[in-house]
Amino acid sequence: MEKRDYLFWFLLAQTLINGYAIILDQLLDRPNLYLYHANCALSFLILSAYFRHILTFGRAKSIVFSILFLFSLFFIVNLLLWEDLSTFNSNSFGLASLILVAYCFLYYLENLIYPKPFLITKTRNFWFVTGILTYYASSFFIFITYRSLTEQEIKDIGILWQIHNVVFLVLCVYLLIGYQYKPWP
Template sequence: MIKRLLQLSDTFMPLLALLAYAPVIRKIQGKDRIIPLYLLITFLIMFLSNVMADRYINNSYLYHAYSLIELVFFSIYIRKLTGDSSSLIKFILPLYILIWITNLLFFESYLKFNSNSSGIAYLMLIIYSLNYFLFLSRSEEIMTFQKSPAFWIVSGFLFYSVLNVLIATIYKYTFELSPSDKNLVFNFSYVSNIIKFILIIIGVLWYPHKYRSG
């Protein structure tokens, strides 16, 4: 039962986070609308992925697509938060798209799990997250950072990305691991995903304070 819940956490956790937005969805504006849309797309992709897996249908192409979609949404969100037009931040997404296409064409086809492009995507999510925290440290918002929805949301992505860089690397060599070790690797991935959405939900719970203060 617990194992099955962990396996389905990539579907029901974004749904729970999306439901947490329900009381404030009409109040949030601009950049704050990016994450609910991301959650909806995440839920739909992961729901379809799990349905296909249950029917023994190859769903690897969904993970290829999701790595790109997630990075696109997060890059837009971070750039809206920071207003950062540095060459590094502007360069990340085009570079990743080039890597993503190259990997798909020459290394990991849509029929294989995208351990290369997903691992690189996590690294780029980390760079975006650290860029936000650098921006936060220089802003007045740092005095009340714990009340900032963005702080919790970005923290969720950072935790998830750091752990999954390691997991994506290990995944490439799971043929050398015992079945119990493989399960442990996947369980870490499930847990990191759950924690990401819990932190997003905590961020959502601070939106009423943000808009009341604003």
């Protein structure tokens, strides 16, 4: 894979971090929530780099870099003041979801304002961005409510994570479709 195949690195990170989290939780009966904090930060970093690469209008690259910096500050403050490594990181996951959905809409807006001389649905980035939008928009409410629902000890809370896993599968299908197309220059 190329160095700039951000979605490959995103999927690899998801596989390794979530796989290790499952091993810790189900096989070793050890805490794993700190891995979800790492997953949030690393996923947001990789996907911000991806959007920084594909958004070409005006000051998009500097805007994405600034948002990444501000998110990193929020992530650290959130860990220190509101959520620690032993709780699910609802605040950061929720904020990351909102920002990534906004990035997706910026991508679509850019393609509406500056149409390309080819069919957009025949491009990798269209399918990648559509998958990211589907996943993060669908998971937003799961992310922002999961911590409070687990603290309230809601019965059958695990169903939310099963729904999340189905939405993640949909993301993977979109990414697979995208990988069937050649990257455009």
